[in-house]
Amino acid sequence: MSKKRCVLFAALEMSYWCFHASFIGYAAAYLLAQGVSNTAVSLLLAGYMLLGFIGSLAAGNACDRFRTNKKVFMLCMLMAYGLMFALYFRGAEVAVAALCYPLLGFFFLPQGANIDSWLLDACARDQRIFGRIRCMPSLAYAVVCALFGQLIARFGYYVMIPGATFFFAVTMASAALLPDAKREGQARKKASAGDLGRLFAAAPYRRLVALLFLLGLATAPMNNLKIVVLESVGGDVSHVGVDAFVGAMTQVPFIAMAALIHRLPLRTRFLSMSSLLLLMPLTARFAVSPVMVYLASFFYNVGYGILLTTMRDVTEIHVDSDIRNLGHTLSDAVFTSFSGVISLMYAGALTDALGVRAMLSVCAMICAVPVVISLLPQRVSDRKSLR
Numbered sequence: 001m002s003k004k005r006c007v008l009f010a011a012l013e014m015s016y017w018c019f020h021a022s023f024i025g026y027a028a029a030y031l032l033a034q035g036v037s038n039t040a041v042s043l044l045l046a047g048y049m050l051l052g053f054i055g056s057l058a059a060g061n062a063c064d065r066f067r068t069n070k071k072v073f074m075l076c077m078l079m080a081y082g083l084m085f086a087l088y089f090r091g092a093e094v095a096v097a098a099l100c101y102p103l104l105g106f107f108f109l110p111q112g113a114n115i116d117s118w119l120l121d122a123c124a125r126d127q128r129i130f131g132r133i134r135c136m137p138s139l140a141y142a143v144v145c146a147l148f149g150q151l152i153a154r155f156g157y158y159v160m161i162p163g164a165t166f167f168f169a170v171t172m173a174s175a176a177l178l179p180d181a182k183r184e185g186q187a188r189k190k191a192s193a194g195d196l197g198r199l200f201a202a203a204p205y206r207r208l209v210a211l212l213f214l215l216g217l218a219t220a221p222m223n224n225l226k227i228v229v230l231e232s233v234g235g236d237v238s239h240v241g242v243d244a245f246v247g248a249m250t251q252v253p254f255i256a257m258a259a260l261i262h263r264l265p266l267r268t269r270f271l272s273m274s275s276l277l278l279l280m281p282l283t284a285r286f287a288v289s290p291v292m293v294y295l296a297s298f299f300y301n302v303g304y305g306i307l308l309t310t311m312r313d314v315t316e317i318h319v320d321s322d323i324r325n326l327g328h329t330l331s332d333a334v335f336t337s338f339s340g341v342i343s344l345m346y347a348g349a350l351t352d353a354l355g356v357r358a359m360l361s362v363c364a365m366i367c368a369v370p371v372v373i374s375l376l377p378q379r380v381s382d383r384k385s386l387r
Helices: 003-033 038-066 070-090 094-108 111-122 127-134 136-155 157-177 193-199 203-224 226-231 237-256 258-263 266-285 290-318 321-354 356-375 380-385
Strands: none
Touching: 003 038, 003 070, 003 094, 003 111, 003 127, 003 136, 003 157, 038 070, 038 094, 038 111, 038 321, 070 094, 070 111, 070 157, 111 127, 111 290, 111 321, 127 136, 127 237, 127 258, 127 290, 136 157, 136 237, 193 321, 203 226, 203 266, 203 290, 203 321, 203 356, 226 237, 226 290, 226 356, 237 258, 237 290, 258 290, 266 290, 266 356, 290 321, 321 356
């Protein structure tokens, strides 16, 4: 891949996640500041994740069916940008927020996997190139998230609009200058149930999705309720930005080492990412200060660095090329959106009833299951594919 194309993909990845950091990352806090109740914001967040899951299936299928990552991405980003304005200027109206926030998840959330799939196609699955480019948005996200937290605290939430507009412009310009993906094969006429069957035909992909669901179910509560966890150990909203910075910075070297991680046996990668993510709720469960919560986030993001490169790798190798975009978006959606919706159903109620530590204990027990699954002996037919 040419140097110019590498620069454009780096700009695309970074600007996409900076758009998230400058607006979507603070959207819930903005709605709360506008007088929307905690219960309503929780429901809106659940709707955001649920439609993000549905949107992932729709976007992945559209990319595969029409053989284009670029057009789907640019159209969805235009829709997300329009919804951003509606949410900002009319978000205090519950009916508007109930429509716009979930739709924002439908159009925006799947595009992270879309870009990664586009990048992997452009670099011919070269993990060295993918790792070097894909680690950059984590660094940019960490800086922008911390910066906008300070700007919002000092000047108010209105800084989100010019900031997000700038990153949106860079995103669209970078996408427009990049050539579209060139997947082999012919475009599919329509989606079918058989496509999902083909996705799960390979043992590594089945095992990956099962692990992602359980790991997401165990870690989403803490990620979504980070302010509650921090407040339980004496922290406040200022610690949220620090935690996000520490976490995102931790991902950078591990995503950059994608080529080295690729060399490890797949079963070793499954066990490593599961074990590291288990350390997050365990560490937070016994935390007595915000610093220990930062340590918990450190463990999570080391594991996430391995998890991200592994799920991209498994999908590229074990999923048929004509449904590969669907494979990428589905794995992302299972880990974030689908498991997030389910976790919101129990995490908040459990925290209110028994406290933060009880919620984290349940999360740790759920997270232990993927560790056990990774340790289980494999069938002979599966063992060969998991090497």
